[in-house]
Amino acid sequence: CFDPGKIPAAPNDPLYSLVSAYEADTSADTVDLGVGAYRDENAKPWILPTVRKAKAILEKDPRHDHEYLPIAGLPTFNSAAQSLILGADSVAIKENRVCSFQTISGTGAVHLGALLISKFAPRPSPDVYISSPSWPIHDQVFTNVGLPVKHYPYFRKDTKTFDVSGMTQTLNSAPKGSIVVLHACAHNPTGVDPTSDEWIEIAKIMKANELFPFFDCAYQGFATGYLSQDNFAVRYFVEQGFQIAIAQSFAKNLGLYGERAGAFHFVASPSSNASSTTNRVASQLSILQRSEISSPPIYGAQIASIILNDPQLLSEWETDLLTMSGRIKKMRKCLKEELDRLQTPGTWDHIVNQIGMFSFTGLSPAHVHELREKWHVYMAETGRISVAGLNDHNVAYFARAVDNVVR
Numbered sequence: 471c472f473d474p475g476k477i478p479a480a481p482n483d484p485l486y487s488l489v490s491a492y493e494a495d496t497s498a499d500t501v502d503l504g505v506g507a508y509r510d511e512n513a514k515p516w517i518l519p520t521v522r523k524a525k526a527i528l529e530k531d532p533r534h535d536h537e538y539l540p541i542a543g544l545p546t547f548n549s550a551a552q553s554l555i556l557g558a559d560s561v562a563i564k565e566n567r568v569c570s571f572q573t574i575s576g577t578g579a580v581h582l583g584a585l586l587i588s589k590f591a592p593r594p595s596p597d598v599y600i601s602s603p604s605w606p607i608h609d610q611v612f613t614n615v616g617l618p619v620k621h622y623p624y625f626r627k628d629t630k631t632f633d634v635s636g637m638t639q640t641l642n643s644a645p646k647g648s649i650v651v652l653h654a655c656a657h658n659p660t661g662v663d664p665t666s667d668e669w670i671e672i673a674k675i676m677k678a679n680e681l682f683p684f685f686d687c688a689y690q691g692f693a694t695g696y697l698s699q700d701n702f703a704v705r706y707f708v709e710q711g712f713q714i715a716i717a718q719s720f721a722k723n724l725g726l727y728g729e730r731a732g733a734f735h736f737v738a739s740p741s742s743n744a745s746s747t748t749n750r751v752a753s754q755l756s757i758l759q760r761s762e763i764s765s766p767p768i769y770g771a772q773i774a775s776i777i778l779n780d781p782q783l784l785s786e787w788e789t790d791l792l793t794m795s796g797r798i799k800k801m802r803k804c805l806k807e808e809l810d811r812l813q814t815p816g817t818w819d820h821i822v823n824q825i826g827m828f829s830f831t832g833l834s835p836a837h838v839h840e841l842r843e844k845w846h847v848y849m850a851e852t853g854r855i856s857v858a859g860l861n862d863h864n865v866a867y868f869a870r871a872v873d874n875v876v877r
């Protein structure tokens with residue numbers, strides 16, 4: 471019988487533990503490079519100016535209430551989210567081959583997609599290939615629904631660059647029908663993305679080997695700073711006729727972290743019965759969503775919908791994205807310059823070559839530990855830093871700390 475007394479204690483989530491340790495540290499020198507959330511030049515959370523405007527619009531709207539949303543979520547949010555990731559001119563949208571469900575941010579979108587696969591894929595279940603390394607929750611979400619997880623190489627430790635041959639070799643030998651989780655842009659944790667040509671090569675192999683792409687897009691607009699560049703891979707795969715799953719998050723790019731605004735999209739391949747496939751998938755997603763969360767949260771989706779459906783606010787949002795991605799790029803440059811100036815042992819070009827919120831520094835767990843104990847710098851054990859945690863006040867201090875621990 472079920473005996474809760476026999477349940478073993480689980481380990482704490484490493485990143486949430488890091489946050490607690492950082493908050494408990496009373497030193498004046500603390501630097502938080504752990505949390506995957508944008509911080510302004512004073513290390514404070516930033517409410518995007520566009521989001522402030524959208525909130526004001528929402529408050530004044532006499533129709534604004536706190537009713538339940540439909541099971542699939544806010545229709546104006548879903549359609550705009552779809553256009554944002556696939557492109558407003560997407561043929562798949564025109565041909566009614568896409569269905570979209572509002573989810574509990576990106577994590578909920580990955581979960582809904584994983585659940586759909588676990589329920590409807592033939593037995594034995596297909597393998598789910600996840601990059602090594604990846605956002606650690608990928609493994610957990612797919613494992614939780616009973617899908618077998620495998621890994622493909624992604625990062626070359628020697629050059630600190632994308633391991634294109636490792637990834638393509640593994641995909642070449644993956645069993646037909648396997649699911650491949652792909653980070654659409656700004657790979658977490660490495661900050662290393664395939665080039666357009668490398669995406670084309672990956673798509674070719676996946677097509678030939680009949681692999682199913684499951685895109686996770688948590689950082690659209692955070693990599694290059696441009697929404698329409700950061701969705702290149704997703705658009706390309708759709709153009710190549712793949713059927714794909716997409717998990718989309720508005721946590722980072724709209725700074726709506728705690729509002730949990732996200733979407734899951736399914737795109738069917740072009741064929742005479744594509745829209746019938748999409749409708750059947752949508753009907754099953756509806757059942758899954760109802761039994762898991764009933765209906766998604768309203769507030770964040772309303773804010774996002776106001777911005778995404780207003781051309782003026784949309785363009786102001788792009789300015790906000792450039793502010794965030796621009797500050798991150800500037801901090802990468804400052805950190806590299808400081809390390810060069812200190813003649814810190816090692817090469818640090820990867821700091822400026824990597825993209826998005828994170829940098830995989832190459833620092834070892836021993837370095838990370840020393841940085842924390844001696845310098846009050848908090849970062850993931852893997853050596854990942856959230857570059858957004860750096861600013862003009864602490865970047866030189868962090869460089870000095872790194873210089874000290876690697877010597």
Ligand code: PLP
Pocket residue numbers: 506574575576577578605653658686687688719720721722727732
């Ligand atoms: N996917 C990746 C790769 C992420 O890095 C994150 C957040 O860190 C998520 C998904 C999910 O984020 P959220 O559930 O906050 O939208």
